[in-house]
Amino acid sequence: MTEPPSPPAATLWPDKKSLVRQLLEVSRLLEVLGAEPYRAAAYAGAARRLEAYEGDLTPLLEAGRLTEVRGVGPGVAAAVEALRGRGAPQLPLLEALYAEVPEGVLGLLRVAGLGPKKVRALWQAGIADLDALLAAAGDGRLAKVRGFGAKSAAAVTAAARFALEARERERLDEAEVRAARFEALCKTLAPEATLERAGELRRALETVGALSFVVTGLPVTVLAERLASLGATPSEGGELHLSFEGRPLELWCADAEALGAALACRTGSEAFVAALAAHAAAKGLRLTPAGLLRGETLLPTPTEAALWTQLGLPMVPPERREGGLVGDEALVTLTDIRGLVHNHTTWSDGACSLDEMVAAARALGYRYLALADHSRTSYYANGLSVERVFEQARAVARLREALDRDGADFKVLHGLEVDILPDGSLDYPDEVLAKLDYTVISVHQHFTLDKVKQTERLVRAVQHPYASILGHLTGRLLLRRPPYEVDVMAVLAACAEAGTVVEINANPRRLDLDWRLVARAKALGCRFAIDPDAHHVDGYHDLRYGVLMARKAGLSAIDVVNTAPDAGAFLARLKPSRAPVGG
Ligand SMILES: [Zn+2]
Ligand SMILES: [Zn+2]
Structure with missing residues (x-):
């Protein structure tokens, strides 16, 4: 299919959020570069005024009338006006400033606490x-x-x-996209080669260092020639180290007959491969990346399945290979998840309407959709006032009736993502919470309380009779924001005691609670909800990441409340604090 010729670049104005972020960045870079303080202050001030501006900025941008917003001076307006006629929404001034500051110094700016x-x-x-x-x-x-x-x-x-x-490192979802781009490139540069993903990506670690592949079909020297443009140089063990899109990447060449052994060894983890090799040794075999050997004889392992058969073991899925060997397990799967829990709509900061969210959930075959728009304290996310909670309840009721009339085998549950206030109380009075089908309770502000206070806050919150699910417990954003200071084990113990479900937030930016802690929470008796935290119908697909993390932690379907087959059974798995609803 041929693409039509692209039209001449029209002006691409940034949205408000992006413009505010860019102006703040300009202000910061000006300060780093030692510009006159009033210039940095002008950009920061304008950013704050624009952020607070109620209404659409686009008409003002198009008419070149940004100075009509109070606090936006002609200098800032001119920097924004420079976007006119450009096909990219990035301020030319910002690009110029980036060019003046060395890469390493920009890296310092990303350190928390370094202004x-x-x-x-x-x-x-x-x-x-x-x-x-x-x-x-x-x-x-x-x-x-x-x-x-x-x-x-x-x-x-x-x-x-x-x-x-x-x-x-990079996030798992980013690593997946980069790996797919590399695979596509190899199809062009070395079509005879077959690539198998290995390493941390194959184990679905939440963040990935170097991408790693096992390659068959080409000798390492030929492969090196084909990939010379990527700086590939072979080393002794049949491996290639190269740089792809500025990040390190490893290729391990293997014989087709030994692919299974090579893949297992290169997938890791180190501890797991050591345990596997010890098991092989006990059977008089030697497991090496070059193949599985009995004495000097190579035992054929053209696939990993063949290797596991040779070793007399059930195959351990790659995501479960972080420690020693584990026995046969019935780990939770994506198809076990029957209901989508913790979802935002245009009622708060979601990008899709309630109807769109329902239609997409039904199209994917789910049985229930549990809403969780933001509560009133999250004003920046258009959190719902008490009046709007009741208004939304009426909208949900009408939708339920319409679904029933259609004979749809699908339920919508009315819940909210209720902010946990600094003292551990919840963001609505009990009379309001009592009207909901369930709640997700979450921390969105006051991340810097000391550890004792933060722990008390969360423990008190999960003990609340209307707290159903504790959302993204530690507040981490992978590689961007570390978890806040909190005694996680104390909070988990309180969840187990109160019957409050612990969320595995499946958004690949969060994957919070960390799977290592999920395993410990399970030992305490906690139960879990794997939640997409969707702000768009596309967000439903993030569930896959949450399920991978649950599998890394060794969870079965029974540990996960939204494997319940229908909405009624789901609600019955939450702590009993209200009359059954939802029909
Ligand atoms: Zn949240
Ligand atoms: Zn949310």
């Missing part, structure tokens, strides 16, 4: 990237830089380690 002033001070002191920052923290130089003391140096070190990891 532009501190970054400038570091840069002036010759500390111009994360590695230099950690070195300076190690030998005491950091504490002597203007604006830093021993205490802040310690906090910055922890934050810098986090940022360093963020630089070297």
Whole structure:
């Protein structure tokens, strides 16, 4: 199919959120570069005014009348006006500033707690990237830089380690997309080669370092030639290390007859492969990346299944290979999930209407959709006032009636994502909560309480009789924001005791609660909901990530409340605090 010729670039105005973010970034970069303070302040001020501006900015942008917003001066307006006629919504000024600041210094700006002033001070002191920052923290130089003391140096070190990891790893969903691009490229450059994903990506770790593939069909020297443009140089063990889109990537060449053994060894984890090799040794076999051997004889393992058969073991799914060997398990699967829980609509900050969310859920074959729009304290996410809660309840009731009239085997449950307030109380009075089918309770603000207070806050919240599911427990955003300080085990124990379900938030940016803690929570007697936290119908597909994390933690369908076959059975699995609803 040929694409029609693309029309000349029309002006692409950024939406309000993006414009505000860009202006704030301009302000920060100006400060780092040591511009006149009033210039940085003008951009920051304009950003705040535009953020608070009620209404659509596009007409003002199109008419070139941005200065009509109070607090937006002609300088800022001109920087925005420079977007006119450009096909990309990125401010040319921002691009110019990025070009002036070294990559390493930009990396410092991503460290939590390092504002532009501190970054400038570091840069002036010759500390111009994360590695230099950690070195300076190690030998005491950091504490002597203007604006830093021993205490802040310690906090910055922890934050810098986090940022360093963020630089070297990427989220699972990003790694998947990059892997697919590499596979497509290889189809062109080396069509005879067959690639199998290995390493952390195959194990579905929530963040991935180097992408790793086992390759059959081409000798390593030929493969290296084909991929020379990517800087591929072969090393002794039949492996290639190269750089793809600026990130490291490993290729392991294997013989087709030994693919199964190579794949198992290159999938890892190290602990798992060691346990597998020990099992092989006990049977008088030797497991190596070059193949499974009895003495000098290669036992054919053209697939991984063949390897597992040779070893006399049931196959352990790759995502479950983080520790030692595990026995045959009935792990939860994506098709076990029958209901979509924790979903946003245009009633708060979702992008799709209630009707669209229902239609898409039905089309995917789910049996129930449990809503969870934001509560009133999340005003920035258009959280619902008490009046709008009741209004939404009426809309849901009408929709249920319409579904029943159609004979649809599908239920909509009315719930909300209720903010946990700083003292651990919930964001609506009990009379309002009592009207809901269920709740997801979540922390969205006040992340910086001390550990004791944060723990007390969450423990009190999960003990609330109307708290059904504890949403994204630690608040982490993978590689962007570390979990807040909280005694997770104390909160989990309180959940187990109160019967409050623990969420595995399936959004690949969160995957919160961490699967390692999910395994510990299960041992405490907790039950779980695997929730898409969808803000768009496409978000339903994130469930796959949540299920992978649940499998890493060793959960079965019975551990997960939204494997219940219908809405009534789902509600019956939540703690009994209200009359049954939903019909
Ligand atoms: Zn939330
Ligand atoms: Zn949410």
